[in-house]
Amino acid sequence: MFYPIQRYGEPKYILNLAKKLLLPYLIFQGLYTVLYFLLGREEWYKGILHPQWAMRFLVSLFCWHILLVLFKRIPAAASILLAVFIGIAAGYVDLSAYGLSLSRTLVFFPFFLAGYFMTKENVQLIKTKALSIAGIIFMTALFAFIYLFINVDVTLDTDWLSGAVAYQRLEAEMSGGLMRLIIYILAALLIISMIALIPSGDFGWLTKIGEKTLYVYLLHGFIIQPFREFEILWYNHWYETFWFVLLSALGVIVLSSRPAVALTRPLVELKWKK
Template sequence: MTNSLRPNGDRRAPLPPAQSPADGVPSPRSPHSTQKKQNGKQRDAFFDNAKYLAIVLVAMGHAWEPLKGDSRILEAAYQVVYAFHMPAFILISGYFSRSFDMRPDRLKRLITGVAVPYIIFETAYPLFKRVIDNDPHQEISLLDPWYLTWFLVALFIWRLTTPIWNLVRWPLPLALGLAMLATVTPEIGDDLDLQRVLQFLPFFVLGLVMKPEHFHMVRRRSVRIASVPLFAVALAFSWWAVPRMNTAWFYHRDAAQELGAPWWTGPVMVLAMFGCSLVLTACFFAWVPRRQMWFTALGAGTLYGYLLHGFLVKAGDYQGWFEASWLHHPAGEILVTALAAAVVTVLCTKPVQRMFRFAMEPKMDWAFKKDAAELARERQGAERREREPEKVNA
């Protein structure tokens, strides 16, 4: 699963430049880094592996939620996973947003790849609840993200503000300051899930300021070895903290006062959770394979797995699938965990992507004006095609 058995030992292979593959700029090939060309774009196996493994952890965490009940061990594992799975995913999103600007083609991709899927799934989830849960009163609101769609709202806002974070002198301290202020401001309310947008913001900004060498640092053999006892300590501490700590802190969706805590604990928890999440995220990255794996190609479809698996989790919740007593024993919990990993894996595959591309990655060329540069390229191409027959006749 790792590169620790390579003869090169700790020799570090170069990671791709910060530009997102979506920008159409292929990263240079390297004999030490496993890259694959997909849809004419260069991808890096490390990041695709990390995204896939993170989305599997997301699905597992959602499957554990209705099962954990009074299980202290499962609750402890749940807290540890929630401490780093979304921070890791958000950090990668920030890293690949470094080159985002207000260029028309990038704004178009932001609208079609984030805003439109948000509108579709923010409508689909409440409709699904009306049908499956027989709840005709379930409202549809584009201002109040429902279940998983908060991430699309957050990503849209974060990416739009990227030029600002690339401009200011101290982006990460500023982002942490905003997150700390959010935790003492319950008046923010639920509109666009701004509490989560602001409290998770530091992880996105950290991704913006990271460089390839930072990922090299966590790939060292010493870090991989140290990550094992660190995860063990995290699990032990979480087991101790289960009866003493409100799990809602890991969701980053409430102010301190809404959790029944003194206001000053909000800023303290932001810094404490940020530090713990960074340590566990580094441990997670340390064990992410860099080479091509059987699941590497699935990393390109993680948003499909993220948004689609929610329907199955909610269907199980509405229909009482998780209420069977045998599921609340170790064997049942292991089975549900394996099923969650298998289902989200299937939802990341190419056939599923082709089936739901209309909702996740619509082209929508009809909705956008062509920019001047694109029109100029088309004119040049037409003129070139017109001249070619003249050369052939000559």
């Protein structure tokens, strides 16, 4: 999708990046604005600098590649630590008024940066039986803790994970930095656990689906948002999670299918044919 790593920062690379990310952003920003208008949302228009729902990812991804021009010049450990420090510090300032998903871009940049620096050798060191077992234990314990002690229905709790809200609005102006650091550590451990558990190799049609994740990401809002607006789906009991998993899997299969990709390729990749 992008030019080789060594060409980061060159004018041609930046122009290609803008074509791959910013043009689809403008297109889908307009489409989601129309969708919200048709759904009767009061705040259906946000302007070009304030991404509609999931569109923030395209803006952040573009910004991360630009930031990488500077951060890749710093040794990996120091670079990631600096990004974590910036992500923690960002919470002490309300960046919501600046648009372009600035807060989320800074908060989640360490994960993008870690992915850039990670090598195949690093992955092989993680993919061991011991870490797989440890990962299962850790994820089970974390799930139990969240289920027993975290009220996921309270916005104040879930906003900690969005990266978009300043500590002051989360009623943690002093302790917010420590909370975000803990979240960083837990998220890193979850990622390591998942890498340890994911099998290696080509899995046929599942691998093909993985190649079309951008389509799923950009298009799934046209299903989710009407469902939310008209309260077609609801969640009352824990076992109803299985229905959501099945529906999500079905949505992924449909939106990554050959007909869906062929129909929407002009919007996503700005191409009429593969």
